[in-house]
Each structure stands twice: as structure tokens, then as C-alpha cells.
Amino acid sequence: MNTLALIILIFFSGATLAYLSSLISNKLPGWVALLTTMTGTVLFYMSFQNEQALSFSIIGLNLEWALDNYTILFAHIIFGLGILASLYSVQYMQNKSQQGSFYANFLLSIGSMFGIIISKDFISFFIFWEIMTWSSFLIVVWNGIGFRKNGIWYMAMSAIGAYAMLTAIVLINSEIGTYSLQAFFNAVQENAIDNLMLVSILLLIGFAVKAALMPLHIWAPRAYSNTPASYTSVFSGALSKMGVFGMGLVLIRVFRFSGLQDNFDYALVSQFTSHVLAWLGGITAAIATLYALVQKDAKKLLAYSSIAQLGYIVIGLAIGTKLAVMSALFLAIMHAVFKGALFMAVGAVERQVGTTDMTKISGLIRRMPWTFFVTLVSIIALAGVPPLSGFVGKWMLYEALITNGNFFLVVVVFFSSTAAFLYSYRILFGLFLGQEEDDTAHVKEAPATMVIPMVILALFLIVTGTYPGIVFEPIAHGMEYLGFTDVTWNMTVLSNVWGDSVNLQYVSTTIGVAFMLALIFLTFKGRKGTRGVSTKDISTSGEIPLEHENLTFQLDFFKPFERAAAPLYKRSITKIYEDVANGLEALFDFTRKIYTGNGQTYAIYVVAFLVTLLIVVQNML
Amino acid sequence: MENKRNSQTIAEYIKNWSRKHSLFIMAYGTGCGAIEIPATLTSRYDAERLGIRGAATPRQADVLLITGYLATKTLKRVIRVYEQMQDPKYVIAFGSCTINGGMYYDSYNTINVLEKYIPVDVYINGCMPRPEAVIAGFQQLQDKIARGEADNGTRYKENLEWYRANQHRVIKNWRMPDYNW
Amino acid sequence: MLEKEQKLLEILKSAFQVEGKVIRNRRVEIWDHKEMVPAILLMVKTQLGYKHLNHITCIDWLEEGKFQLVYTVFSHTDKLTLFVKTKIDRDPAIMPNIDDIWDQANTYERELREMYGIEFPGLVGDQEFILEDWDEMPPMRRDFKTDVYAEKTFFAQPGREDAQDVRETITKRSGEEIPEFAKKYSRD
Amino acid sequence: MEGIGLKILGALLTTIMAFAVGMTYGGITRKLTARVQNRVGPTIWQNFIDLVKLQSKKTNIYHGVMGHFAPMWIITAAMTVLMFIPVLHPNSTWYSTWFPNLTFHGDLIFLLYMMVFGSLGMALGAGQTGNPNSAIGVTRGLSQMVGFEIPFVLALVALMVQYKTTSIQDIMAIQDQSGVWMMFSNPFSFLAALFASLGMFRYSPFDIVGAPAELASGPVSEFGGKYLGVMMTGGSIFAFIKLTLYVDLFMGGAYSIPELLIKTFALYMVPVFYGWVSPRYRTEQAIRYFWGWPTALGILGVIIAVW
């Protein structure tokens, strides 16, 4: 049997098995999921070097599945994160109920993500896309909390994306008469599609929803913060990358290498769209960053931060130069790694302490040292500070923007990534630093199966900080699939088109040597008189604090900044959303009367409806 | 000036020399003598030329100035601040009130003899001491440091129990964190 | 000459039947029972423009067994100072609370409570205002002997008890010579 | 192997020079400030004496591992950035012998990010002490950084666009070839960067991080002794780095050490002068300040550079 089909089958049957096993014991599904993911991953890594392809037809539709280099790039993300997340999940979900449905959906969404990237025709692409959407939606509403508040946003936005995508697919089919992806690309090359711009924009909207691009991002903070952490790392790390995956195809494959650059109108429109998208990405990054730094909940903060990071990726893809696309894909992988690690770390805190509200926790550093280490490394990578891998992506993005002439966009990006330091510090301080209070004295480090996946991700960040070439290799191959030629990369040296370069090996060596010197000096000098003290022994102006007084700075962390940037926080931005929200809620109140309100039947119903619609449309034409 | 250089190693000599020329004073005006501290630090008397400057928190400070009488409420804070300072630290007691209670010898709320509660390196008498006297006091302290005789913190730690007993006599509700030295 | 003062006194006399007199230019005093004090103060504040409460003084007449309380109020329009005086029992010392008339009376009363042990029913705020961990009798009472307490609690420096010239001792200790010019100020 | 030995010697020399210059400038500033304030003031070596004193403290305390690491992060960042910054002009003889260090292996954007490394360490160390003043000081510092980075980045973008390079050596070389310093060819950008430098040096009115009367010295409130001493060392190296970077970027670099000293000192005096006569801003006022005229100048500079 074909490996691709086998992997898909394993995941889908694993999902069923997980659900069924939960009827026996609530502990089983976790292990089933781990086993399934492991089998799938091993299968994939055993066979991905070979050319894999599969085509078959069901009810008159030709479905094609195949592996290519671009696919493999994303498959690394999905399987790498998937296996770590499922390992992490076993202990994380330990005491939670309804594990069966969680793991079923968990496996379904991993399987369907793999399905999306291997699909070489629009039908299977769309079907897998919908399975992914629905499985993730069911996890968002899995714990039953805030269905209307969180789930409905996700569903609404996904529906917008799905309908946009569906329209595009129907349009494509009406033009070229087939659902094949390759045929579509060929048609683009030959300029055989009249409504290419419309189709592309519709497709982009569909992908932008998953990539949480403004103004379609409102679902993301709610959905990310409402899912169990073991899934959030996949959700934010891998699932959102499906949007990036699709955008890459459209923005690069269709816009940039369509061979229509000579066509003035087309070039104008495509470049305009790219620019708009790039600026949308920039604004997304800036606004999401501003919102991230006022959050009180660590998970929500990370959710907004994810949106901001995806903004950078979209900028890179929209700019579309070699360096830009490379930086975007690099950032996509790194975002999956560090955001995965961060969500896992925050999940560990949630599991051990019981909350992720940063106004309630402080001083966990001595209680959860490994979690702190992972958070620290991931945050440094997220902030883009050398010598970790986040810097590599940031550097390439800046150089790409400057060499491409996007001067003001680079300032916007710089603003948001400088402001990112603020929320980076917020989360580190909020969870791990500050006063070590007695009410968290009992907290212990998370179990090993949770720590190990996080540490693996953190180590990956450290290694790729010096040797980003490890990641550049699959990226370069993937970019060749997208249409770039002569993609050059170096193991440790970054360089831009102007010939300026950064040698990461020297950077890490210098930092290492300097740090070791300082460490030796500071640790051994006057060692006898040096002692560690508790955080209670601080200078409070000579006064002795009372029991109930709080000495950790927790509320309104960046109030002065908020005041200074008040115009950017103005009500007008959120008000638009709320108006939209109110309108949508009214709409959904109406639709709820039609549907039963039960998520699962609802899901099947909608998917079935969409597929029928597709077939009917196809037959009509 | 006899610096007893011969009895010190060169490293010790350099250390003491630097300590002598860089005195960070604790910004704590415990009593009315604090009014002459600004005068001492500003243009006419300019203590900074001797390397004296203010430090905001006890961690950075070298010299604790007890500027006059100490109310018992302040004594508690002074002890806390003093214990948070890092060795080597020095204490300069200001004004007559720190020596024998001064004009407040019969007050129910001011301690009379500072030396019983924390060790003192230099006394500056007068009420209140003029800036000249303050600077003279500082110079006396500097000489003491250069000779290597100012070991206030050690004295305190060695006789901690005696000092604690005295402190407990005045401070009735002892609610201070314990230190791990 | 003292028209304003007389007028004020008449108003108060007719309203409350208080005793009182014009002390001098710009100074008027009235005496009343402690229960009437809040009413008088409220009236002079709201109707006569005596909006500024200067302070509340307590005088301990130990011999009589009374505390004399003096409420000093001032009018910024008339530029007149009015003293509302009352005497209360020393033990138990209870006085109506006026911090709903003036907020700052709260601190004055807390001080009196701490220093004299006068209770003000309904007074909120920390028990400790100026003192800390005080466990003796309120220190401003005249029967509290501060010198005895100080002797008991604090250490005395030798030389203090007979008021001898400490300069000698100090110079002897520090090993310095007494300068010539200073010797003539020495006692012997 | 000889090459490596020479390199290490050069690196050591650069570090010592940066340290000495930074500390001496601090001392000179203290002296000059004293003179402005009608005082005699300390000797210009006072900072060195303070440093030796801090290092010879007998007891030191730290509040946990990040508190112990924070000074190291600062000094690591300082030394690393120093290695990647051309102290002298690449064409000068001194440069090739002693100061090449690693300057060909990093560029402007790298330096910009590397300079943050130290602040991050400081922020973490200050956070772990648990002193509320430290945390508030850090948030102020980070907020202010977002403020002044905008005009600064605008100036740098103008620079990079104008010279079509992000390498500092190339920027210096091009200024040398054209004979016009950046500060004259694009004065608006230079002014924007100069305003930003006010915030970078944290003299009044932008000394909001450690503001003694408000936060009791802010992030460093809990650091003393050797930790404070190492922080002070890192701080003075950073002062030298910032000044050298400005000289390299906007004043065509320096051919010899005296030239470097003259140029850096002239630049250093700008924030110092401004500090003498200014009270401190509140945090949001400081941020607003940077987002006002300096940003407008920066945008103007970019427009001119693109033109």
C-alpha cells in the first residue's frame, strides 16, 4: 500500500481507536495517540526521500496525493511538533476528562494537516482543510467553556475562509475544467485563467484566516487560549502554518512565477496585492504586539504573539524576494518550534499551578527551573536576540525588506519587534520572576515526559542559532519547488544581496568565551563572602512588609507605554470588531435555530453540505 | 600620617585605599542632622571631591550616617537597613544625641547611646555638627579605613547576640526577617 | 472695636446658651459640655464660615482629674479664631468624634487617642499613629514619668547623671590635647 | 597560530581601551558636572576608584541564578558587540594591526540586536530580585527603548538606503570616498539619531529607569559589590560602543585614537549638556518625545535618502 495513504489511514483509524479506547479507560487514548503519531512519523521519515505519489478517483473525482520538497518542509513541522506534543500530552491531560474526543480530534487534525500538504488536487485539499478546521474547532469547544465566546468566532471566521476558498475552487474548475493543482499552475503559466486575480484573492482570504492575518485574526486569541496546551502548541505551531503553506503557493507560485510579469495589468495588480498583504502583515504584527503586551493571561499573550509572528511570515512571503521567502519559511519553522515550546511551558505552569494568570503567579523560577529554561530560550528566540535562531529569521527579514526598498515597512516591523521585548519580559517576569510567595511553595517541576519535549525544542533553537544551515537545506529545496532557482545558503553565515554578512559561528564563539570569562570571574571571585538570599530579603526602604502586601509588580505592567501609545489602542479599532461581532452574533443566533447546537452533528452536516454543493456545481457545469 | 602600610599586604593596601576614596553614603536622613548633608554635598563644602557620594539603597552603600537622635521606631528601620548593607560597612554617628542622648536624654522615645545597638566607627559631636565637622568626621573615618581598622560589620556579627539583646530591650515587637549569616 | 467678635459671641450664645468671652482682638472663646461640641463645630463650620480646623489641643489637668480639650477653628472670611473649649473626665476619657465634620480631625483624634488615651467612639484608622509597639500608659498623660521610663529602657552614657563636663572625658579618650583657647571654657 | 595570538591580543587591547575610555568619560562627566554646579568635584579617576572599591567588597549577595547571571550578560553583550564594531577606520594602519577583531563578520542589524542582549539580562536579573522598584524600572526602560528605537532605526534605514550597504566598514569607506560625512549629507537622519542617543545614554531628562527620587535607583537597587562593579564596567564599555558606533556611522569613523577620542567626546557631551539643564520626563512623556520631532526628522531623513 502506498505510504501516504497508509499514514493518512493510520491517523484516521488512530483517531477512531482513541475515541473507542476512551470507553475502556480514560488513560488509554493518550497512549494510543502517542503510538499513532509515532508510527505515522516513523513511516514518514522512513519513506520521505522516495518519490511518493498516489492518484485515485472516487465518484468521478480524480484525487492526487504526492510528496514534494515544499510539502516535506511542512511535514517536518507537523510530525516534529506532533510527536513532541503527543508525548507531552500524555501527562498533561492526565487528570482531564473526555480524553477520547480530545485525542480523536488531535489525531484527526494532525492527519488532515498532512493530508492538506500532500493534496495535489483541490477536492482533497478542501476536504482535508475542512476536517482540520472542524477537528480543531471541536478541540476549541472541547471543554465546553465559552462555546459562544470562543468557538463561534473560530467557526465564523473559518466559514468565511471556507466559503471564499470554495468559491475560488469552483471558479477555477469552471475555467480549466479540472481540480488538479498542477493543471491550475500550468494554466496560470499560460495565462488561461480570466479571473486569476479574483481567484487568488479568494484563496488568499481562505488562507489568511488560518494565518490569522488582520482583520481576520479575531478568532485566534480566543481559540488559542481556550485549547489545552498540548494542542495549542500544534494549533499555533503547525496548524496556522497551513495558512502559510497556502499563501506561499499563491503568493510565490502564482504571483511571482506565473510568467505573466510582462502583462502590465497583471503585474500591477499582483504587486499591489502583495504590497497590501505585506502591509497587512506589518500592521498585524504591530497591533497584535501592542495587544499582546497588555494581556494578563500568559496563554492569551502568547496567542497575540503568535498573530504578530505570523504577520512577519506573511510579510516575508508577500515581499517575495529570495531572502524574504527564505526568512519567512525559516520563521515559520522557528515559530513552530519556539511557540510550541512556549505553549508547552505555559501548559506546564498551568498544570502545576492551576492558572496562567500572570497577576496571580510569581517567582516560579526556583520551583520550575527546566520550564523556566525552556521559556527563557524560546523567548530569546522569539525576541530575535542573538545567538538563538530567532535572530537568524529576523535578520533575513530586515535585510530582505531593506534591500527590497520597503523602508517604512521595516520601521513598522522594527517597532513591533522592539515592542515584542516588552511582552517577552512580561511573560518571563509574570510567571517566573518576582517575589517567591508562600502560596506557590508546594509547586514542583512538571513530569519528565512534559519537560523532555520542551527541552528538545529549546535545544533545537540553540543549535540552529549557530547552524541555521540545518534548516536552510529543506527550505532551499522547498523554495525550488516554489519556483526559485539558485537558492544559496550557508551553514553558519548569513548574507544579503548587498554582500553584507553575519558569521554566526563567530558570534556564538565570542558570546560563549565572554560569558565563560565573566562566569569564572564572578563566581570564583570573593566566593566566600557571596551568598544567595531569598526574595524576601530586599530593601523596602527599611520597612518590613506586612503579610498581605504584594511586592511583585503585576497589574498594568506597561501602563506608561499604553498611555504613550494611547492612539494606537483607541477604542475605534476594537469597536469595529465589536460591531462586526454583534452583527455576527445576531446572524448566528438565527442559524442556531436551524442547527441543533450540537457541535458534532453540526460539523458533519456542514461538511456534507459543502461536498454536495461541490458535486452539484461540478455536474451543472 | 601613619598608614601602617608595612603590616598590610599590597592587595590589602590597594583595597583599603580604594575604600577610603570611595564612600557611598546611605540616603537615610534619620534625624535633624540630615539638614546639613545637602550642605555638605553641595558647592561650598563639596564632599564629592573626597569621593563621597550618595547611594540610593543599602546594597550599594558603604557608610550609614545616623544623623542625630534615633526614635525607637526609626531604630528598627536603621537596624534593618544596616543589616542589609554589605561588608565592609561603616557607621558615622552624628550629633550629641547619638553619644549620650543629647537634649533628649529623658525622652521616652529616643535611644540615648547608639553604640549599644549598632557598632559606630566615628562620632561627630555638636548639635548640629557643621559641615566642616562632618567632613572632618569623614576624614577620620578615611584614616581609619586606610589603617585597616574599620571592621564594623565583623564587630557586629561577632557580638550579634549582645547587640540583639540590647535591640530587643527597645524594640518590643520584633518582626524582622532572619538572615542566613 | 471688637464688633465682629462680639457679634460672633452673641450668635453662639443665643444658639447654644454657651458661656464665652472675647479674649482680645480676633480671639473668641466659648465653653460648653462635650456633647454639644460637635453640634457647635458643625454649626460654625456650615453657617458661620469657620471652615478651617486648626487643631485640637488637649491639656491634662491632673489635679482636677480632667482633660481640657480646645478646638481651634478659623474663618478665612472674618479672620477670626474661635476656641471651643470643654472639659472631660480624665478616666474614662471619652469624647464625641468629629471626623465626619473635618477629615483631618481623624489624625488629630488618633494622636489624642494614642497620646492621652482619649477614646473617640466611631474613630477609624490604625491604632498606632506616631508610636510603635507602645505598651505603657499613654505617654502624654502627666502621670507618665518620661525620665523614669527612659532610664529604665535606654542606656545612659557615663557622665550624664551629674552633668559633668564630658569634653574632658572625650578628649582623654581620643588622646587629643585640649587647645589653649578652649581651656578657659572648661569648668575647672 | 600566530594570527590567532595577535587577534586575542587585539581583542584584549580593544576591551581595555573601551573600558578605560568609557570609565574616564564617566569621570570627566562627573568632574564637569561638578564644575557646572559650582563645585570642585572628584578626580576624573573617581570611577576607577569606585570600581575597585566595589570589587573589594567583602560580602556580596544575589537573589538567585538570574541575579547572579545578569552582570555576566551585560558584560558578555558589551564584549561581543565590541568585537564586531570597527573601532577605527578600516583604512588606517592601526586598525589592521590591532583592531580588526571580528568586524567583518557582523553588520549593523546584528549589532542593533546584540546590544539588546545585555539589557535583557539586566531585566531578568532585576526581575528576580523581587524588588518592585526593579521591575518598574525595567518596564520603564523597555518602554523607553521602544520610544527611542524608532527615530534611531529610521536614521539607520536612511543610512543603509543611502549607502546601499548594511556593513559598517562599507559605510565608513563610502563616507571616506565621497568626502562627506553622513551627518552633513543627511543632517535630518543624524539629528534623529542624535535625539535617540539622548535616550540611549539615559542622562536627564531620560534617566527615568533609575530615577533615584522615584524608584531608588530602579533595576540595580538590589545589586551591590562585585555585581554592581561588573555592571558598571559593562555600562562604560557600552558607552564607548554607542559613541564609536555613532562616530563610525555619522562622522566617517576615525583614523587614529586621538581622532576617535575627540569625536566621541564631542558626541558624548551632547546628552551630558542636555542633562545638566533638564528635569526628568515622566515615562509616557519621554516616549511621546521620541515619537514626535525625532521621528519626523527620521522620516524626512529616509525620504531624502531615497530621493
Added chain:
Amino acid sequence: MAREKETTLYIGPQHPGITGNMMVKVKVQGDTITNASVHVGYLHRAFEKLIERRNWLQSFTILCRFCVPEPDPMELTYARAVEEIEGREVPERAKYIRTMVMEMARLQSFMLWYGGQSGSSGLYTLGQWSVGDRNYLLDLFEDLTGGRIYHMYIWPGGVRRDLPKGFKDKALKTMDYIEKRLDEYDKLLFDNVIFQKRAQGVGIIPSDKAIEWGVVGAPLRGCGIKADVRIDEPYEAYDKADFIVPTFEGGDIWARAQVRRIEARQSISIIRQMLDKMPEGEVYNKVPNPMKWKIPAGEAWAKTESVRGEVGFYVVSDGSEYPRRVHVKGAAYTNGVTVTEKILVGQNIADVSFILNSMGVCPPEIER
């Protein structure tokens, strides 16, 4: 008790930003103060208790230490209260000298305020200048009284001794110098945009509440209310001096600073007038042997205007050698405790020290 959400910050007693040995405990949310409480008592020396054990003249050694930055109003107020009870006359020349001393005390206190107000906002240059220049005024005091800070110069019945030789010339020269310097301070402080931005609209005392809250002195005049003991109840030679009492609207730090700015110049003007108009004659109406000096039974309330506001003494004599009761109401008692607690709420952390300085909080006066 459950742990609070707001962060507690201790401004003082050991803090560079506090105006003396006291503590302002603020609860902050973000950097906004939600609750402030002033804690005093760190300087409590039981003065009022000790005075009961001192005779009428010995009390002066203690009295002047009520407020360190400005001891003379304390002496004068006490002397006037004693004179009122005893009915003792004061020679005309002594009245002029007392007025001059009062204004000199006010002036040196203004110089200290310049230092505090600018130092708390980070403008250290001005602080150094003004506190340095204050030494010239203290020199004058030294010539006149023999003491730099504590003078014990004003006694019941006059002043301790006449002006020394050449004092007038020296004083006038010093006044010229100080006046010149004040202009420079104003350039540095009041013309500074940053200071204006920091001071305007911060620490507002509502003018309709000011009197009720017990605000006195410059803060009250900063609310647009013309209240000054020197014109309300002219004492000593103030009725012969020609001066204005400035008022400003707004009630914020800026208004208070403006009031002080003008008052400092008025002080110089009054000192000059006093030196000019001073009549010849005795300066001291001699009191009997202090050890046996009995004062008839009686009560008196005297008040004077210090820089921080009115200082009132309630003195009670029972006819013995010892005062029965001396109650001191310093200006800072209300300004520094209840009013400060109220106006700090809603302000920024950065402004705590700034507001305290503008309110002229002097802790020894509060707890005595």
C-alpha cells in the same frame, strides 16, 4: 488576609525621594497610585512632653528643633504666645529685627525648596546651586545669632542681641547676590518646558475643598485663596512692610511653585525694607532670672507664617516656672498627612516625591 493585587511601594523612610524621615506607603496599579497612606512617628522625640519638664527659657533649646529647615518661626511663635500671657512689651527695634529674621528664615527655606523641588524632578544642577547659595544666608545667621541652623535668637521680650557691626551692608550685599541668583534659578526651572509639563496639572488640590481640608500656606494660595497670617493678623513689623501675597489658580504643583517663586522675591524685599526702616533703640526687654521666672496662669494661641504655612502654638501656663502645655500645630500636619494622602491618589509614581516637595512636607513638625 488575602494578598493584595496592587503592588505596595514604600517611599521612605530610607528613600532618596522622601522629604525627611517619614514613609508614604503607596499601592500602585501599573504606575498609578490607588491608595496612599502617610506614616509618621519616625522622628517623635516627645517634645511636648519634654517641654513640661523644662522651664520657660530652657524650652527654647527644644522648640527650635521642631522643624529643622526653618526653626525661627517656632521660636517667634512661642515667644509671642509667652508675651501674650505675660503681657510683656517688645521694643520697636526688636520687632523689626524679628521680622527680618523671619524673612531670612523664609528665604533660606525657599532656597532649600528650590533644591528639593528640582532635585526630585531630576534637575540636580539647580539643587546644587540653590543649596550652595543658601550657605550665604546661613552665614548671615551665623553673624547675627552665632548658629548656622539652630539660632535660639528670638526670646520673649525681644531678641537676644542687637545686629553686629557691618551686618546691614553684608546683608544687603547678600540680598543683591541672592536676587541675581533667583533670576538664574527661574530661567533653569520655570522657563523649562519639561518642568512645566511635569508640574502643570499634577497634584491638584481642589480649590473649593482646600480650606475644609485644612490646607495652609503656599498650597492654599496656589488654590487662589488669599490667606497669609502676615496679612490676616499682622504681627511684629509686618504691618509696616510693603509686600504682596501672591495667589495663583489651579492648585497644582505649578501654582504652588509660582507662589513660592514670587514669595522668595518678596522676602528679599521685606528684608531690605526692614533693614532700611529699622529704628534705633533697645532690642531686649529683659526677663527675670530664668530659673525663677514665673508666668501668670493663662492660655494663648499665637501663629506665624512659615514657608510651609501657618505655625500655631497653643501655650498654657499654670503660673509656675514650667509651661503646663505647649501644643504645636505645624503647617505640615495637615498638608503633609491628610491632604497629601488625598491628592496622591490617581497620580503617577514618578510624581510622589515631586508632590511631597511641593507640599512642603516637614515630618519633624508633624510628630514633634
